[in-house]
Amino acid sequence: MSTEYHREHSFGILKENPVLVHLLGLSPVLAISTTLTNGIAMAIATVFVVVCSSLCVSLLRTQINSSWRFLYFMLIIACFTTAVDILMQWTHFPIYRELGIYVPLICCNFAILINLETVAYHNDWKNSLGKAGRLSAGYCLALILLSSSRELLANGTLLEHWELLLPGASDSAAVSETEALNNLFSFVAYQPAALILLGFLVAAWNSLNTQLMSSKPAAKQSVIPAKRERVTGKVGAKT
DSSP: OHHHHHHHHHHHHHHTOTTTTSOOSHHHHHHHTTSHHHHHHHHHHHHHHHHHHHHHHHHTGGGSOGGGHHHHHHHHHHHHHHHHHHHHHHHOHHHHHHHGGGTGGGGGOHHHHHHIIIIITTSOHHHHHHHHHHHHHHHHHHHHHHHHHHHHHHHSOSSTTGGGGSTTOOGGGOOOTTTTSSSTTGGGGSHHHHHHHHHHHHHHHHHHHHHHHHHSOOOOOOOOOOOOOOOSOOTTOOO
C-alpha cells in the first residue's frame, strides 16, 4: 500500500509538472531563476500560496456559489499572496527586493487557479492537500533545476548569497547584476538563454517521463468479447 502510494505520487509529479509538462507559470520561472537563492525563495512563497489557498477552498467549497466560484478563487489566492508579500517585506526584505514584482504576481499563476477548480473545489481537505503538495513539489523541482543550472553556468557558483534566505539578512548580501558578466557562459544570465535552457529541461523531462511510463507495469484489463453482428442481410433472404 505504501509502495503504491509513493509510486502514484512520484508518477503524478512527473506527469503533472506545471512547468515542465503543462508549461504554466513560466514568467516568474524565467525571470527570477538567475540564482538558486532566488529560485528557492520564489518556490517557498509559491508553495505557501498553493497550500493555503487549496486548503481554504476545500474547507469552504460548500459555501462557495458555483456561478461565482472563480471570483472567490481569485480573492482567496490574492489574499494569501498579499500575506506572503507583506511577510517577506517584513522579514526578508533583501530577497524580496531581488524577486521584485514577481511576488505579487503569484496570484496570476494559472496553475494555482486550475488546481483550485479541478481538485480543491471537488475534494475534501486531505485530497486537496495531497494534490497541492504534488503541484508544489513539481513547481519547486522545476524552478530549482533551472535556477541551479543558470547560476552554475553563468557564475560558476551554487547557492551563493544563501544568507538572503535567513530572516533579517543585511542589504550588503544582495546579488549584484554584474556578477555574471565575467565568463564564457555569461549569456545564460539573460532571458533568451533562460528560455532555451528551459527548452532543454523540458525535452529531458519528457524523455525521462516516457522511459518511466514505459517501464511501469500495465494494469490488467478484462477483455469483453465483441458481439458479432450480421451485416450482409437476413438469413434466407430472397435474391
